[in-house]
Amino acid sequence: MDFTDIANEVGAANAIEPQGVPVVKGRRVHIDADMLAYQCGGNDETDVATSRRILKSKIDLLKDAAGAESILLHMTASGSTKGDRAVIAYTKPYQGQRKGHRPKNWQYLRDYMADGLAGPIKQWYDREADDGFGFISAQCHGDVIATRDKDMQMLPGLHLNWDTYELIEVKPDVFGVEHGGKMYGHKWFWTQMLWGDAADNIPGLPKHPDFPRGVGEVAAGKLLAFAHDDDSAAQAVAQAYKAHWGDEWADRYVEQASLLWIRRTQQAPIDEWAQFLPVGPQLKAAIERMLTRVNTLKEEARCLSD
Numbered sequence: 001m002d003f004t005d006i007a008n009e010v011g012a013a014n015a016i017e018p019q020g021v022p023v024v025k026g027r028r029v030h031i032d033a034d035m036l037a038y039q040c041g042g043n044d045e046t047d048v049a050t051s052r053r054i055l056k057s058k059i060d061l062l063k064d065a066a067g068a069e070s071i072l073l074h075m076t077a078s079g080s081t082k083g084d085r086a087v088i089a090y091t092k093p094y095q096g097q098r099k100g101h102r103p104k105n106w107q108y109l110r111d112y113m114a115d116g117l118a119g120p121i122k123q124w125y126d127r128e129a130d131d132g133f134g135f136i137s138a139q140c141h142g143d144v145i146a147t148r149d150k151d152m153q154m155l156p157g158l159h160l161n162w163d164t165y166e167l168i169e170v171k172p173d174v175f176g177v178e179h180g181g182k183m184y185g186h187k188w189f190w191t192q193m194l195w196g197d198a199a200d201n202i203p204g205l206p207k208h209p210d211f212p213r214g215v216g217e218v219a220a221g222k223l224l225a226f227a228h229d230d231d232s233a234a235q236a237v238a239q240a241y242k243a244h245w246g247d248e249w250a251d252r253y254v255e256q257a258s259l260l261w262i263r264r265t266q267q268a269p270i271d272e273w274a275q276f277l278p279v280g281p282q283l284k285a286a287i288e289r290m291l292t293r294v295n296t297l298k299e300e301a302r303c304l305s306d
Contacts, residue, residue, distance in 0.1 A: 021064070021067035024069070027142055028071065028140070028144070029068035029071050029145075031059060032120055032147035033073040033113050035115070035147055035149060036073070037110045038102070041108075051108065052112065055113075055118060060294060061165065062146045067144075072120050075122070076130075077124055079125070080128065082094075082128045085259055089255070096201045126290040127263060130149060131262055131268050133147065133152050134263050137152075137158075142158070144160050151262055155262055158180075168184065175263075190230075190233040193237050194215050196215075204220075209244070216243075237253070251290070253286065254283060255290065258273065
C-alpha cells in the first residue's frame with residue numbers, strides 16, 4: 001500500500017468536509033508553506049507527482065474553506081536568521097532537538113513552492129514565517145491565517161483550523177478565548193511562557209515549587225487561574241519565574257518572551273513584545289542585557305566570517 005492509498009483510507013474513515021464559506025471579495029488566505037512541505041512530502045515510496053497533487057489539493061481546500069479570493073504562501077527562507085532566535089536562546093539551544101527524519105519530498109516541495117509554482121509566495125529572510133503571519137494579522141484585517149503551528153494562536157484575526165477547516169475569529173481586544181479545546185489570544189502567549197514550546201526547544205518555566213515535576217499545561221493553567229488581562233498575567237508569570245529562578249528571573253523571563261512572541265511590526269525587533277506587554281524596571285534592565293549579549297555574539301560571528 002503506497003502513501004496515496006493510506007491517505008485515501010484515512011480520509012474515508014475520518015471524512016472532514018470544509019463547510020461552505022461564501023467567497024469574500026478581496027480576502028486572501030495566508031498559508032504556512034513550511035507546514036505544507038512536511039505534511040505533503042509523503043513517505044519513502046511517495047513520488048514527487050503524488051506529493052505535488054496532495055500539496056495542490058490542500059491549498060485548494062484551505063482557500064475554499066477560508067472563503068478567499070486568493071492565496072499567499074509564507075515560507076521561512078533557507079538561510080533565514082529566524083529573527084536571531086538562535087542567539088537569543090541561552091537556557092537551551094533554539095530548535096536544538098530538530099534532527100528527525102524529514103519526508104522524502106520535503107526539499108522538492110520547498111523548491112517547488114519557492115519557485116512560485118504552487119502559487120504566490122513570500123519568503124522571509126530576516127524572521128520566521130511565524131512572524132510573517134504576525135505581521136499579516138496586524139496589517140491585513142479580514143485576511144485569514146492557515147497553519148497547524150500552535151504558536152499563532154496568540155494572534156488576533158481570522159484563523160483557519162488546518163485539520164477541521166473551521167474558521168475562527170479572535171478579536172483584538174480578547175485576552176483569551178477557547179475554540180475546539182484550544183486557547184487563543186494573549187493568554188496563549190502567557191501559557192507558553194510557563195509551559196514552553198517543545199517543538200522549538202523553548203523550556204518556558206522548567207519547574208515551580210508547587211510543581212516540582214515540571215510545568216505543563218495543567219500547571220500553567222493553575223498559575224494563570226486568576227489572570228484576566230495582560231497586567232495580571234504578567235504579574236502571575238513574574239512571580240512564578242521569581243519562585244524558580246530567584247535573582248535570574250528577569251533575564252530568563254526576557255529570554256523566553258523574546259523567543260515565544262510572534263512579532264507583528266515591520267522591523268520585528270527581538271524585544272518587540274515589550275511594545276505590547278507590561279514591562280517594569282527590572283525587565284527593562286534585563287532587555288538591555290539581552291540586547292548587549294545578542295549584539296556582541298553577532299559581531300563576533302561577523303568577525304569570524306571576515
